[in-house]
Amino acid sequence: MTPAVRPFxxxxxxxxxxxxxxxxxxxxxxxxxxxxxxxxxxxAPPHSIExxxxxxxxxxxxxxxxxxxxxxxxxxxxxxxxxxxxxSGLALHQALWTKVIPNWKKQEWDPKRPHKYAGIFHFHxxxxxxxxDVIIDDRLPTIDGxxxxxxxxxxxxxxxxxxxxxxxxxxxxxxxxDGGSTxxxxxxxxxxxxxxxxxxxxxxxxxxxxxxxxxxxxxKVHRQGGLTCCHLKAPSYSDGEKVTPxxxxxxxAYSLTAIKKVTLGEKTLCFxxxxxxxxxxxxxxxxxxxxxxxxNDESEEWNKVSRSEKGKLGLTVRNDGEFWMTFEDWCKNFxxxxxxxxxxxxxxxxxxxxxxxEAHGKWTDxxxxxxxxxxxxxxxxxxxxxxxxxxxxxxxxxxxxxVSLQQEDQRIHKKSGKGDRFIIGCEILKVEQNRECxxxxxxxxxxxxxxxxxxxxxxFLRKVxxxxxxxxxxxxxxxxxxxxxxxxxxxxxxxxxxxxxLDKPSMRCWNLLWGYPKRVTQVSVRSVEGVQPQxxxxxxxxxxxxxxxxxxxxxxxxxxxxxAVFDVKAIFYRRNINKPITVQVWGSKLMCDQFLGQVLLAxxxxxxxxxxxxxxxxxxxxxxxEMPGRVNVKxxxxxxxLEL
Numbered sequence: 001m002t003p004a005v006r007p008f009x010x011x012x013x014x015x016x017x018x019x020x021x022x023x024x025x026x027x028x029x030x031x032x033x034x035x036x037x038x039x040x041x042x043x044a045p046p047h048s049i050e051x052x053x054x055x056x057x058x059x060x061x062x063x064x065x066x067x068x069x070x071x072x073x074x075x076x077x078x079x080x081x082x083x084x085x086x087x088s089g090l091a092l093h094q095a096l097w098t099k100v101i102p103n104w105k106k107q108e109w110d111p112k113r114p115h116k117y118a119g120i121f122h123f124h125x126x127x128x129x130x131x132x133d134v135i136i137d138d139r140l141p142t143i144d145g146x147x148x149x150x151x152x153x154x155x156x157x158x159x160x161x162x163x164x165x166x167x168x169x170x171x172x173x174x175x176x177x178d179g180g181s182t183x184x185x186x187x188x189x190x191x192x193x194x195x196x197x198x199x200x201x202x203x204x205x206x207x208x209x210x211x212x213x214x215x216x217x218x219x220k221v222h223r224q225g226g227l228t229c230c231h232l233k234a235p236s237y238s239d240g241e242k243v244t245p246x247x248x249x250x251x252x253a254y255s256l257t258a259i260k261k262v263t264l265g266e267k268t269l270c271f272x273x274x275x276x277x278x279x280x281x282x283x284x285x286x287x288x289x290x291x292x293x294x295x296n297d298e299s300e301e302w303n304k305v306s307r308s309e310k311g312k313l314g315l316t317v318r319n320d321g322e323f324w325m326t327f328e329d330w331c332k333n334f335x336x337x338x339x340x341x342x343x344x345x346x347x348x349x350x351x352x353x354x355x356x357x358e359a360h361g362k363w364t365d366x367x368x369x370x371x372x373x374x375x376x377x378x379x380x381x382x383x384x385x386x387x388x389x390x391x392x393x394x395x396x397x398x399x400x401x402x403v404s405l406q407q408e409d410q411r412i413h414k415k416s417g418k419g420d421r422f423i424i425g426c427e428i429l430k431v432e433q434n435r436e437c438x439x440x441x442x443x444x445x446x447x448x449x450x451x452x453x454x455x456x457x458x459x460f461l462r463k464v465x466x467x468x469x470x471x472x473x474x475x476x477x478x479x480x481x482x483x484x485x486x487x488x489x490x491x492x493x494x495x496x497x498x499x500x501x502l503d504k505p506s507m508r509c510w511n512l513l514w515g516y517p518k519r520v521t522q523v524s525v526r527s528v529e530g531v532q533p534q535x536x537x538x539x540x541x542x543x544x545x546x547x548x549x550x551x552x553x554x555x556x557x558x559x560x561x562x563x564a565v566f567d568v569k570a571i572f573y574r575r576n577i578n579k580p581i582t583v584q585v586w587g588s589k590l591m592c593d594q595f596l597g598q599v600l601l602a603x604x605x606x607x608x609x610x611x612x613x614x615x616x617x618x619x620x621x622x623x624x625x626e627m628p629g630r631v632n633v634k635x636x637x638x639x640x641x642l643e644l
Contacts, residue, residue, distance in 0.1 A: 005124060005131040008170065013122040013135050026053070026119035027137045032169040034139040040175040041415040045077075049148070051139040053119060054109075057147070058156040063108050065157040068097060070257050071320065073160045074287040076149035080177040082229075083167065084150055084285035085255040086185035087160055089227035089340075092257060096225060096342075099131075100124055100189050101159065123166040126191040128408055129360055129486045134166045141174070149174060153287065171411040176419070182229035182253045183338035184409070184457050192226065192340035193404040193488065194458045199230075204331045215278045215327050219259050221339055228256040230282075230330075230337040247292035248333060254282045257322065260313065264304045280330050281313075284321035291323040293333070343402070343490055354402070357489040357497025361388045365480045370503055376479030377453060378427055383479050389438050390472045390487060391431070392495035394465050401465050402490040403428070405451060405474050406458040408483055423477035424485070425453035426461065431471050432522060432571040434553040437502045439471060444522045444569070444636040453477045467556065471500065505573050517573035521548070521581065522636040523601065525555070526611065528585055529563045531596055531629035540596065541588035544631075548572035548581045557588050583631055585616060595619065599631045 007013075009031045020027045032038050034051035054061035070088040075081050090097050098104065102124055110116060122135045140161050141148050150164040167188070168174040183194040203210045218228055234240045234251035242250050258281035284290065295301045297318070302310065315324070325333075345356045363374040375383035394401070405426050413419045428449040431439065439445060448470065451461045474487050489497050505517055525544050532540075539562045544555040546568070553570035572581065581601040587594040597616030616629040 005133045008132045008134045011133075011135045013120070013133060016135065017118045017120050020118035020120060021116060024115075026117075028119075028139070029135065029137040029169075032136060032165075034137075038168070038173055039141060041173055042175065045143075045148070047143050049141045049143065052142045052145070053138050054140070054156075054158045057140075057142070057145060060111070061109055061156050061158055063101075063104060063157070063159045063162070065152075065154045068094075068159065070255070070283060071322070072152045072154070072157060073285060074151055074153055075285045076147065076151060078149045078174060078177060079179055080150070080164075081285045082180045082182040082253040083164065083177055083185050084160075085182045085229050085253040085283070086189060086227075087150070087163065088255040088257060088283050088285060089182075089186060089229065090189050092227075093225050096190050096227075101163065102133075104159075121162050121166070123163055125167070125170055125188045127170075127188065128406065128484060129191075129358060131191075132170070134170050136162065136166045136169055138162065140165065171409075172413075172415055176411045176414045180411070181338070181457065182231075182255065183340060186227050186229065186338075186340040187406070187458060188409075190227070190340065190342055192342050193402065193460060193490070195339045195341060195460045195462070196454075196456070197337045197339060198335070199331055199337055200335050211328060211331055212278070214331070215259070218256070218280075218339065219261075221341060222256075222259050224344065225342045227340045227342075228259075228337060229340075230254055230256065230334040232333065233335040243289065244333075245292070246333060247290055247296075249284065249286075249289055252284070254284060254334075257281045257283050258313075259327075262305060262313065263309050278327035279324055280327055281322065281324050282330075284323075287321040288319050290319060290321060291325050293325060293329055295324050295326060295329075297323060341402075345490075354490040355492065355494045357390075357392060357491075357495055359388075359390055359487045359497070359499055360484070361390075361474065361487060361499070362482070362484045363387070363474075363476055364482050374476065374479055374481050377425060377475050377477045378447075378450075380479050384473070384475070385438070385440050385442075387473050387475045389500040390474075390489075390497060391435065391469060391500050392472070392489060392491075392497040393469045394467050394491070394495065395493055397467050398464055399492050401461075401463050403451065403461040403463070403472065404458060404488045404490075405460075405485060406488075407485050409457065421455045421457055422481055422483055423453050423455045424459055425475060425477065426451035426459065426487075427473045427475070428461075428463070428465075429471045429473070431469050432553070432569040433469055433555075434551070434570050435469060435471070436500070437504055437573075438500045439473075440503070441638070443638075444524070445471075515575045517575050519574045519577045520571065520638045521574055522569060522571050523548075523581055523583070524569045524634040524636075525566050525583055526632040526634065527563065527565045527567075529613075529630045529632070531585055531616070532562050540594070542596075543586055543588060544568060545584045545586060546570045546581065547584065548574060549576065549579065581635075583633060585629065585631065597629055599633065601633065601635060 068091045070091040073084050073087050075084045107121055119138045122133055124131050147161055150160050152160055168177055231253050232248050232250050240251035260279050261276040262279045264275045264277055343354050345354055365374045366372040372386040373388050375386035378384050407424050410419045410421055430446045430448050449463045451459045523546050539560040541557050542561050542564045543557045544566055546553045555566045555568040558564035582598055584598040585596045587596050599614040611634040613630050613632045
């Protein structure tokens with residue numbers, strides 16, 4: 001086991017296997033015994049269960065028979081179609097399933113060395129940012145000698161049944177897998193980022209351009225090792241698993257196993273026209289119940305496709321749960337899709353590489369406002385800013401930012417009558433350029449984005465942000481909830497992503513001499529107008545410096561301009577509130593920058609909210625008559641240091 005993988009229940013696979021081989025016995029897992037407590041927590045199965053090892057079910061058991069395939073799996077008597085659909089997607093990508101089933105060749109049955117078999121297996125799952133090693137024995141629940149849960153269509157192949165058992169152990173029991181999200185299972189297999197799409201949105205149904213864009217995005221995701229799953233939402237609980245006239249099962253998970261541009265017509269060397277049709281291949285984890293609409297297995301539309309093209313697609317005409325449909329029909333007949341992006345952060349890759357910021361946090365309830373970290377959503381005005389806060393900086397003029405917030409899996413708590421996911425979301429605020437302490441008031445800050453609040457394990461946001469500093473505040477919808485979470489940020493360039501921990505500037509030894517800050521003041525420079533350097537016929541390379549006591553904040557440079565919109569904000573923790581704040585305008589030069597003028601802001605403005613247009617002055621305080629110009633500024637001041 002690599003150091004990056006943590007043992008589940010403190011069980012060491014190599015040590016346990018070594019002990020079993022040395023003692024000539026088969027492993028029996030004390031942490032997940034072959035007993036009713038591992039099967040269910042609320043209701044017993046209708047028949048008597050026998051736990052049997054693969055060697056008792058067939059003469060020549062194997063993990064894989066003729067390799068691994070998405071056709072291998074069939075859902076059993078457990079309502080975990082979502083898990084089986086995720087396994088179907090996993091089987092499509094060797095780079096993914098070899099992480100989940102580590103060293104599979106060493107785990108495989110070896111008929112030539114039966115004495116080395118110890119009845120022990122292990123699997124890796126991604127749990128809230130960490131890979132976890134889950135160990136199981138090979139005793140599987142059966143009725144009349146048949147596996148009752150997930151099984152292969154080949155009687156002596158057991159990888160999917162053993163994987164399901166390991167996942168059930170991670171979740172507390174087999175019954176804990178009854179109902180769930182395919183996207184959650186895929187995340188646990190891969191560490192992917194989930195983007196949920198509501199296909200009932202009219203734009204996906206009628207807008208061909210939007211459909212085409214989505215198809216290209218899914219094609220790109222599929223080529224880069226990502227996975228997609230979908231379902232048709234049932235209007236009510238009683239409608240669950242009812243079949244539509246076109247053969248789709250309501251409230252049932254499907255996996256997208258292929259996405260192609262299919263060529264219609266025969267193409268000859270000199271003649272013949274062909275067209276491309278956007279198509280997807282879907283799989284029902286039941287291994288039956290297929291699409292009955294256009295392009296179903298026996299549809300006449302397939303006569304438009306050449307024999308060679310059918311061969312490339314691997315088209316089969318049998319009721320195996322797999323079928324093709326047009327992408328247009330897919331958008332119209334499914335209600336929700338979860339796109340699982342395997343974000344590439346490797347430096348050695350031909351594909352786009354993302355920079356990742358990651359934080360492991362926890363919402364914790366505390367009666368002390370300064371210690372509370374579970375303030376609820378933005379509706380809770382008095383407690384919202386008590387949530388954890390994370391700061392990052394966009395250094396490009398614009399950057400596409402991906403944000404993923406995932407809460408801790410709650411399935412393990414189902415035995416105790418809990419286990420429901422919390423409603424979670426996120427807010428992103430644009431903040432001052434020099435902010436280093438936590439926010440305590442919305443005043444002076446702009447809400448630029450929100451993750452929708454949903455009772456999903458993961459929520460996702462894709463947003464293009466302009467240059468500047470931002471704070472992400474992950475929250476539960478209701479205050480007073482304790483739960484672990486992981487927050488991930490993906491950008492084009494590094495952002496110095498980190499948590500804001502200080503509520504106010506820390507107390508230093510020199511504060512005894514120089515004093516501790518008495519007031520918080522925010523200064524916003526909106527624009528500079530009409531600035532023309534002496535002796536220049538063209539504009540300057542303008543930038544602004546905001547100074548307060550010994551601190552400063554500097555804006556970006558605006559090229560060849562006499563006026564510029566800066567919208568730069570700075571926050572100052574002031575010791576001497578009688579000293580004014582200085583806003584200086586400079587011109588950037590190759591060797592030595594040129595001072596162009598400054599504005600002195602009153603120490604205690606009469607109306608701190610007022611936006612003021614102030615005349616530039618020289619450093620000695622005289623008006624810069626030769627160089628007229630004005631600076632638009634806004635000051636927000638608070639007598640309370642914590643801004644509470």
